[in-house]
Amino acid sequence: MSRTPLTREETTTALAALSGWALSEDHKSIRKDFKFRDFNAAFAFMTRIALLAEKLDHHPEWFNVYNKVEITLTTHSAKGLTALDMRMAQLANEYAG
Ligand SMILES: C[C@H](O)[C@H](O)[C@H]1CNC2=NC(N)=NC(=O)C2=N1
Numbered sequence: 001m002s003r004t005p006l007t008r009e010e011t012t013t014a015l016a017a018l019s020g021w022a023l024s025e026d027h028k029s030i031r032k033d034f035k036f037r038d039f040n041a042a043f044a045f046m047t048r049i050a051l052l053a054e055k056l057d058h059h060p061e062w063f064n065v066y067n068k069v070e071i072t073l074t075t076h077s078a079k080g081l082t083a084l085d086m087r088m089a090q091l092a093n094e095y096a097g
Pocket residue numbers: 057058059060074075076077078
């Protein structure tokens with residue numbers, strides 16, 4: 001999947017289909033706060049994301065406290081958003097159920 005930066009228009013279009021993901025002020029990342037039943041559910045979700053991250057060679061910035069997982073996605077090499085961030089966001093939504 002391409003690490004080419006998305007245009008503003010591509011970003012807006014992609015985000016419209018991604019429930020709960022918000023664009024940062026500098027438009028270089030997207031973020032969503034997930035909440036689960038308990039730590040076990042949160043960590044199961046994180047495990048699936050971790051395996052996905054290795055498969056895509058694309059890794060999240062995240063923070064976990066008990067049943068909450070805050071995820072920020074950006075592509076460092078592109079210094080902004082790419083299709084990889086959108087793909088990971090989409091699958092995170094699916095994994096969260
Ligand atoms: C060497 C390796 O392919 C790169 O460092 C990958 C790994 N994971 C990555 N993850 C993210 N989020 N952005 C990157 O640019 C990136 N680059």
